Amino acid sequence: MSARSIAVVLLAGAATLLGDRGRVVAHDVADLEFVPKLDRFALAAAYRRGGEVERANLEAAMLPIPGADEGAVQLLRDLDGDGDPDEIHFHLEVIEVQEEVYPGEFVTFWVFAPTGTSMSSPARLPSPLLRVEEGDVVEITLYNTHYLPHTIHLHGTSQPNNMDGVPHMTQDPVAPGRAFTYRFVAGPPGTYWYHCHVQDHVHPIMGLAGMFVIEPDRPYNHFAHLIPGAGRITSMSKATREQYQNEYSLVYMDIDDRLNRIPAAYTEPREIEKRMHRDYDSTQRKPNIFLLNGRSFPFTLRDTPIVVKPDQLTKLRVLNVGARAVYLHTHGHHPTLTDLDGYPVPKDARITRDTFDVGPAQRVDLALRTGSDGFYAAGPGVWLMHDHAQPAASNKGINPGGDHTAIVYEEFMGEDGLPKQAGGHAGHEQYFDPNYYKGRIPVFDPKIFGTTIENYEKGWPVTPPSGGAFDYPVRQDAGALPRLDLIDTERHRPVATACPERPRGTRRILVKAGRQYAREGEVFAFEPRELRVGRCEEVEIVLENTDEIRHDLMIPGLNPIFALNVVGPKVASGRFVTPDEDVTLFLHCHIPAHDKVGMVGSLIVGRGGAPKTVPQTAAPTEPKSFQGVGVVIATVPRSGRLIVNHEEIRGLMAAMEMSFPVAPASLLNGLNAGDRIHFTLDATSVVTSIQVIESAPSR
Numbered sequence: 001m002s003a004r005s006i007a008v009v010l011l012a013g014a015a016t017l018l019g020d021r022g023r024v025v026a027h028d029v030a031d032l033e034f035v036p037k038l039d040r041f042a043l044a045a046a047y048r049r050g051g052e053v054e055r056a057n058l059e060a061a062m063l064p065i066p067g068a069d070e071g072a073v074q075l076l077r078d079l080d081g082d083g084d085p086d087e088i089h090f091h092l093e094v095i096e097v098q099e100e101v102y103p104g105e106f107v108t109f110w111v112f113a114p115t116g117t118s119m120s121s122p123a124r125l126p127s128p129l130l131r132v133e134e135g136d137v138v139e140i141t142l143y144n145t146h147y148l149p150h151t152i153h154l155h156g157t158s159q160p161n162n163m164d165g166v167p168h169m170t171q172d173p174v175a176p177g178r179a180f181t182y183r184f185v186a187g188p189p190g191t192y193w194y195h196c197h198v199q200d201h202v203h204p205i206m207g208l209a210g211m212f213v214i215e216p217d218r219p220y221n222h223f224a225h226l227i228p229g230a231g232r233i234t235s236m237s238k239a240t241r242e243q244y245q246n247e248y249s250l251v252y253m254d255i256d257d258r259l260n261r262i263p264a265a266y267t268e269p270r271e272i273e274k275r276m277h278r279d280y281d282s283t284q285r286k287p288n289i290f291l292l293n294g295r296s297f298p299f300t301l302r303d304t305p306i307v308v309k310p311d312q313l314t315k316l317r318v319l320n321v322g323a324r325a326v327y328l329h330t331h332g333h334h335p336t337l338t339d340l341d342g343y344p345v346p347k348d349a350r351i352t353r354d355t356f357d358v359g360p361a362q363r364v365d366l367a368l369r370t371g372s373d374g375f376y377a378a379g380p381g382v383w384l385m386h387d388h389a390q391p392a393a394s395n396k397g398i399n400p401g402g403d404h405t406a407i408v409y410e411e412f413m414g415e416d417g418l419p420k421q422a423g424g425h426a427g428h429e430q431y432f433d434p435n436y437y438k439g440r441i442p443v444f445d446p447k448i449f450g451t452t453i454e455n456y457e458k459g460w461p462v463t464p465p466s467g468g469a470f471d472y473p474v475r476q477d478a479g480a481l482p483r484l485d486l487i488d489t490e491r492h493r494p495v496a497t498a499c500p501e502r503p504r505g506t507r508r509i510l511v512k513a514g515r516q517y518a519r520e521g522e523v524f525a526f527e528p529r530e531l532r533v534g535r536c537e538e539v540e541i542v543l544e545n546t547d548e549i550r551h552d553l554m555i556p557g558l559n560p561i562f563a564l565n566v567v568g569p570k571v572a573s574g575r576f577v578t579p580d581e582d583v584t585l586f587l588h589c590h591i592p593a594h595d596k597v598g599m600v601g602s603l604i605v606g607r608g609g610a611p612k613t614v615p616q617t618a619a620p621t622e623p624k625s626f627q628g629v630g631v632v633i634a635t636v637p638r639s640g641r642l643i644v645n646h647e648e649i650r651g652l653m654a655a656m657e658m659s660f661p662v663a664p665a666s667l668l669n670g671l672n673a674g675d676r677i678h679f680t681l682d683a684t685s686v687v688t689s690i691q692v693i694e695s696a697p698s699r
């Protein structure tokens with residue numbers, strides 16, 4: 001069944017039982033049909049009677065996730081009448097993403113992501129934090145939009161055996177194009193995680209893993225149920241707020257980028273499968289990139305600083321998705337262990353220490369006390385918090401790097417979102433230069449050796465001294481892999497404008513989409529692949545998606561762009577007007593990697609032919625920048641991205657919703673959703689300046 005066809009939104013659906021409270025004791029699945037659906041008054045009541053925090057949490061619970069389908073998280077009925085939804089349905093798909101994990105290093109991952117919309121997906125590393133309440137009836141539908149089979153295993157929670165997600169033991173792996181729904185009642189409360197269990201020596205560390213938190217049951221317990229990525233949890237649940245002032249989800253991962261390079265470098269799905277699962281020997285892996293919440297230093301400092309005030313208690317939920325132990329050391333602070341693997345540690349065993357070991361798959365919940373008592377905390381400042389296993393202090397062997405962050409007292413946070421330090425921000429500046437991690441910048445100031453950067457390597461003899469040639473590990477350069485974001489931008493340039501006149505004809509074309517139309521070596525395909533139309537015609541595309549997942553047929557060269565997003569199995573249609581010129585336009589499914597595994601085709605207008613409008617990058621008079629105007633949908637400071645609904649950007653792309661990287665990320669400071677902005681993009685589609693034309697109307 002399609003997620004969209006259920007379409008229940010919290011505003012209408014999160015109601016409470018106004019009577020008959022004794023009837024449903026706990027949240028028993030069997031009782032579901034007896035629970036009356038109720039009105040929105042209860043929600044309004046919850047809103048009125050709550051304080052500022054309650055209202056903020058209610059808003060967080062209902063806030064749309066930028067780029068996600070509005071039905072991606074469904075908050076359904078209130079089964080026990082305590083003022084919050086108890087049926088939670090997550091809709092997740094599998095997306096191949098490329099993340100810049102530290103300056104200049106683009107790495108390919110696979111992640112679970114809330115179902116995306118046409119042209120957009122909120123996919124990011126790690127897979128999203130999912131949160132429910134104890135006793136909630138949880139459904140997680142996995143739509144396998146990927147080209148390999150996957151499942152979801154809920155690690156540590158109590159679910160029926162047939163919902164355990166182990167391929168060939170409790171279920172068949174979910175094939176590409178298919179969907180599977182996991183159903184269970186959540187409990188007991190604690191920090192858990194979920195991950196793919198197919199080829200589990202490889203798939204979870206490719207990114208198919210995220211934190212799963214079960215919050216203790218409380219009345220009117222509202223909070224965001226899905227948080228893309230991980231990091232600070234601003235909408236804390238009631239039980240957590242009873243004890244803590246701050247909360248963070250910290251997901252650690254170590255990767256061997258030789259594995260992640262495979263799906264980036266190869267396009268044939270069979271070759272990717274063979275190289276990843278047959279050639280690549282995971283017992284010989286050498287982790288060389290160390291991630292906290294999907295990033296390495298210095299991005300970790302900007303994305304996941306642990307921001308605190310004195311005399312507070314901060315809850316740290318730590319998960320290790322990686323394949324090696326993490327030894328989490330907090331400078332100046334001694335946190336106390338409260339929970340292991342989601343289960344509370346008995347009071348007498350709650351040790352306080354400065355370095356906590358977290359093995360693969362383990363969760364460690366810590367209570368971080370701040371202040372200046374000299375026992376738990378040594379006073380305000382910027383205190384490093386890092387994995388003390390030495391290799392994790394580097395990015396491919398270059399220090400400083402890895403999964404470092406810092407405990408930052410609020411007054412030490414700079415306006416640019418980076419912690420201030422004694423030497424000012426300049427001290428960190430060089431680490432944001434990609435050349436630093438390519439090893440092109442000397443470690444220390446060359447003045448120490450009385451030289452300059454230019455003369456640095458001219459200072460020693462070329463021939464090694466006798467006995468001087470010896471074997472030591474040398475950093476491997478990943479070389480230039482294809483950058484998906486750049487390819488994406490290039491592919492989405494308009495090259496032919498829809499006929500501005502009244503269309504001279506109309507035409508209806510049936511296009512089928514799905515697994516079953518794939519040929520040898522493909523996974524998904526369209527049928528037919530060549531659409532023939534006349535010039536200046538109105539065309540109705542009737543898209544029959546025979547898969548159980550989403551496909552998004554897009555003709556990116558057409559201006560305005562045409563896209564038709566359908567979660568199958570379902571038929572939908574959309575119209576556009578063809579250009580008044582003989583031209584062949586590329587069409588594809590816009591879901592990442594679908595074009596790579598077969599979902600491409602062409603729209604042949606008239607006699608067809610190469611577009612006359614040469615893509616701007618190939619032109620000798622390539623502009624150095626592009627100007628855009630649009631309305632901010634969201635900012636994602638964590639990944640330094642701006643999501644904007646923009647008008648046509650001349651010479652670059654048609655009007656659409658886009659997520660652009662922003663450099664420096666501090667340009668995002670002070671921007672609000674709804675702001676109308678003017679922005680400048682450089683030749684690589686990075687936003688380099690933003691001016692607010694009109695602020696969002698205040699709420």
Ligand SMILES: [Cu+2]
Pocket residue numbers: 524550551552589590591594599
């Ligand atoms: Cu598709």
